[in-house]
Amino acid sequence: LPLLLKATLLRLASGSYRPFYNGFYYNHIMNDNGDGQDKVDYFNGAKLVVETSKDPVYSYSGANVTLPCHYRYEPDMGPKRKIRIKWSKLRDDYTKEQDVMVAIGKTYMGFGDFKGRAHVRRGSRHEASLVISDVRLKDDGKYRCEVIDGLEDESDVVDLRLQGIVFPYQPPRGQYRLNFHEAEQACQDQGAILANFNQLFQAWSEGLDWCNAGWLADGTVQYPIRLPRKPCGGVHLAPGIRSYGPRHRHLHRFDAFCFSSALKGEVFYLDRLAGMTLEEAKQSCQDAGAEIARVGQLYSAWKLLGLDRCNAGWLADGSVRYPIATPRANCGPAEPGVRSFGFPSKGRFGVFCYKER
Structure with missing residues (x-):
């Protein structure tokens, strides 16, 4: 017999033959028992798509907010198993800052500061929206909605922005007396947190002009200038956010830019x-x-x-x-x-x- 026919007959005899399936086929995947026995995972051939809001979602301190997330299959085919939904909070560079919550079916678990404040809303068949109650100042930022169906894993990012105000702060003992950690504490003592860059930029766009450099939440030191002048970076620089970049969080001392929201x-x-x-x-x-x-x-x-x-x-x-x-x-x-x-x-x-x- 030709070599190809012999190989086919051997496969049939071994019992490892699988009927034709119009989708994806994965073999040699270790099973959950860790006993070295292979298991087979079938994919239905549909592409998993996850979508969140392209526009920022605005809220304020103390409110409840929903971060929309929906998923679908192309072509439209239902999942063959319970999917897993995972929400994470991200830093500005899109690296993970912390886990928010994970849900499988009707079971979910929150993590850290989100425990007891976060759950998934399932208002429709393919909804995976995150509901955060009693929004806090540090909830501001980027969130990743991740949907996991077997070996398929897709995600998208939504931006939560709190409505509030950025204000410059220096302590009673005078200008440039705060290292990073003291600046964090100073803002907290005043019912606020250290502002992030997006919040400072928004304040600048609304008219904030301040010639004293201050810490931001990422450990950089910056200040907003609307009217260029000699003591504030020079008259020849365009208006904008002046930056000293990252500074040593213990040794260097500046003022602080704090952010507060609704009361x-x-x-x-x-x-x-x-x-x-x-x-x-x-x-x-x-x-x-x-x-x-x-x-x-x-x-x-x-x-x-x-x-x-x-x-x-x-x-x-x-x-x-x-x-x-x-x-x-x-x-x-x-x-x-x-x-x-x-x-x-x-x-x-x-x-x-x-x-x-």
Whole structure:
């Protein structure tokens, strides 16, 4: 017999022959028992496609948000097994920062800060959307939706952006006194987090112009310039984000760019005829069932809620500031903003308080 015919007959005799299947065929795949016995995995020949929103999904701190993700087969054929859905949070360079959750059928498990806050929505046959409840400031960023069907594994990325405000911050002891870790803590103390580049760029596009360099969340040091000038990189550079690049997180010292989002409560102003010291201001807020407001809370109330008060007030870090949404005479510059009197060692002022709803 011809050699090819002999080989075919031998294969039939050995029992390893498989009937023709119009799809993909994989052999010599180790089984889950680890006993060296091969198993065969059939693919239905359909291409798995995963799609998320091409536009960013916007939300705010404390809200619930859905990151859309759907999958399909081309041609349309249902999966032959329970698929696995995995969501991950990514860094700006698309490397994985952390696992968010994994789901198989109706069973799912969240990880880290997302445990108890994340689940998959199955509103339709091929939906794999991620629902995050009680959104937090650090949830801002890129997310990968990964769908795994046997040996097929496809994914797509969606961007979650929080609506909020970037503000520059320096501590009471003065300019350029914070290493990276101290900058992180300073922002947290003010009800905020270190801003990322996208947040700083958005703030710059909305008008932020600040000549002091500050830490960002990725460990770089940058600052936004709308009006080029000599002390801020020179007059010949175009407007934009000036960058010092990555700096040593322990040794180098700069200011910080912080990011805060929506509030779960309200900021309000209290005053006395003769004003208050800082300690008296803290007590007045407590007497009102509140606490003295932090810098991030004041900025959020000004930016997102239109807080406008032409009276200076104490804040929790010992600074004195006031928010102006509608510029007018005797209330500072001609642009809206949060005005600062710095960190007075003496003086009597009103106070901005914060109370949870």
